[in-house]
Amino acid sequence: MTKNTYAVIGSGALGGLYGAMLARLGFDVHFLLNSDYDFVKKNGLNVESVWGDFHLSDVNAHASTETMPPCDVTIVGLKTTNNHLLSELLPSPTREGGVILVLQNGLDVELDSAEVVGEGRVFGGCCFLCSNKVGQGHIRHIDYGRIVFGQYGTVNDAMTKVGGQINADFNAAGIDTKFSDDLAVVRWRKLMWNIPFNGLSVALNASTKEIVENDAACQLADDLIREVHAGAAACGVKIPDEAIHITLDHTRKMKPYDSSMRLDFLQRRPMEIESILATPLRAVQKFGYSMPKVEMLYQQLSYLDAKNREAKGSCEDQESVPSR
Numbered sequence: 001m002t003k004n005t006y007a008v009i010g011s012g013a014l015g016g017l018y019g020a021m022l023a024r025l026g027f028d029v030h031f032l033l034n035s036d037y038d039f040v041k042k043n044g045l046n047v048e049s050v051w052g053d054f055h056l057s058d059v060n061a062h063a064s065t066e067t068m069p070p071c072d073v074t075i076v077g078l079k080t081t082n083n084h085l086l087s088e089l090l091p092s093p094t095r096e097g098g099v100i101l102v103l104q105n106g107l108d109v110e111l112d113s114a115e116v117v118g119e120g121r122v123f124g125g126c127c128f129l130c131s132n133k134v135g136q137g138h139i140r141h142i143d144y145g146r147i148v149f150g151q152y153g154t155v156n157d158a159m160t161k162v163g164g165q166i167n168a169d170f171n172a173a174g175i176d177t178k179f180s181d182d183l184a185v186v187r188w189r190k191l192m193w194n195i196p197f198n199g200l201s202v203a204l205n206a207s208t209k210e211i212v213e214n215d216a217a218c219q220l221a222d223d224l225i226r227e228v229h230a231g232a233a234a235c236g237v238k239i240p241d242e243a244i245h246i247t248l249d250h251t252r253k254m255k256p257y258d259s260s261m262r263l264d265f266l267q268r269r270p271m272e273i274e275s276i277l278a279t280p281l282r283a284v285q286k287f288g289y290s291m292p293k294v295e296m297l298y299q300q301l302s303y304l305d306a307k308n309r310e311a312k313g314s315c316e317d318q319e320s321v322p323s324r
Contacts, residue, residue, distance in 0.1 A: 003027055004072040004169055007093035009065070009086075011040075013131040013260070014103060015077025016139045018147070020047050020056055021173040030060040030068045032089070036136040037063045049141040051174055065089050070096035073166055076113055079264070080104050080275040083112040090116045099162055101149060103127050105194055105260070106275025107187050107283060110152040120156065123163055124183050125149025126190035130257045143255045146176040150183035188232035189239055192247050194276050196224035198261035199297045202271065202304060209256040212248065220293075222248060227291045231280060234289035265304065268312040273301045 004027065008019035011031040023029040033040055044057040062068050065088075074093045078085070083104075094100065094117050101123045102110045110124040130143035147170060151159050163179045170177035180186050197208055204210075204217055211217045225247050232239050264271050277298040284291055 004165060005069070006030070007065075007068050007071040007074040007098075008032060008077060009074060009089050009093070010077035010079070010082075012077060013133045013139055013141075014127055014129060015075055016045060016133065017047060017049070017129075017131050017141050017145075018077075018103070018127075018170070018175060019075065020045050020054075020139070021051070021175055022169065023056055023059070024054055025173045027169065027173070028060070030062055030071060030093070032065055032068070033061050033063065037061055039136040043137055046138045047141065048139070050143060051141070051145065065092040068093045070094070070098060072098050074098055074100045076100060076102045076104060078104065079260075079270075080106055080109050080112075080272050081270040083109070086112050087116055094121070097121070099123060099159070099166075101125060101166065102152070103147065103149075104275070105190070105198075105272055107191060107279040109275050109279075114152060119153035120159065122152040123149050123159070123166070124152045124187070126186050128190070128193075130254060132258070132263065142257065146178070148178045148180050148186045148189075150180040150186055152183060155181070184235075184237045185232075185239060188228070188235070188237045188280075189243060191232075191276070191280055192225050192228045192239070192243060193251070195228050195280070195294055195297070196221040197251060198259045198272075198276060199224070199294075199301060201259040201262040202265045203297060203300050205262075207256050207258055207262075208251055208254055212252045218248070221251075224293055224297065227293050228280070231284040231289060231291050231294070234284050234287045236287075265308060268308045270309070271301060271305050273298060273305060277301065 006022055006027055006029045008015040008031045011033050019029045019031055040059050041061045044059050046055050071093045099121045100113045102113050103125050110122050114122045125147050128144050128146045131141040134140045167177050167179040200211055211221055225244050229239055229244055261271050
């Protein structure tokens with residue numbers, strides 16, 4: 001059987017890990033790299049992983065998508081704060097009809113990719129993953145790693161077949177992957193973790209371990225999980241009640257981890273508050289429902305995000321002033 005070829009747009013903690021796993025097995029994988037392009041081109045990719053450490057010495061590294069060949073599957077691993085770039089990044093690797101697998105946080109995040117290539121060529125998925133990029137060409141994967149994905153928009157048999165092959169590819173590469181027939185459930189199920197633990201990690205300046213080990217913080221996380229669970233139900237998305245307890249239990253068992261949102265905040269990068277909090281808030285409002293604690297958390301994060309941008313802008317202005 002002919003193997004799928006893959007492009008990775010956003011070769012960081014997520015895209016870099018999954019792309020490297022596929023490449024290690026022998027798949028033809030092309031990585032779009034930014035600041036560490038020269039380093040990876042020369043030195044390869046180094047992966048520390050609970051699935052086994054490895055090094056890829058020969059990497060198909062690209063500084064621009066214009067040099068990428070047409071690929072069967074393009075993995076979008078960018079932060080949603082960079083989705084304005086997709087109209088420039090996606091046409092080249094998808095130019096011969098390849099599909100897109102959007103592995104981003106939030107709700108309805110597939111829309112930006114679908115607007116570039118068309119709804120009938122897009123999958124969306126959630127990664128239950130603890131992984132960080134810790135240096136140039138260096139990824140550290142400390143826990144979990146499962147992907148659950150499904151078709152975006154109208155389900156059709158041709159895309160179901162393609163999704164099955166992608167699922168088989170990822171599992172063959174050692175990535176625990178499941179193809180779902182209900183993407184909405186997948187998205188809201190992940191929001192039950194992302195909203196409380198990404199959000200509170202910034203608002204409380206705490207790791208996941210610190211949140212679950214403090215009674216007050218853990219209770220707040222539980223309240224948020226329940227509110228999101230009820231919000232999903234208001235939108236017609238039914239998630240089993242036991243998912244509430246499972247979300248907390250898995251986080252308690254998780255190795256101490258700084259969420260991606262907290263790392264973005266600490267490094268003064270834009271946070272994914274629109275896709276993770278604002279879009280779900282708007283979704284439930286359409287059904288006459290509200291999530292007041294999620295709304296309050298969103299307001300707090302919006303303030304902190306704005307202050308971060310101001311501070312970063314001030315630092316950049318000072319750096320641009322010539323010394324006397």
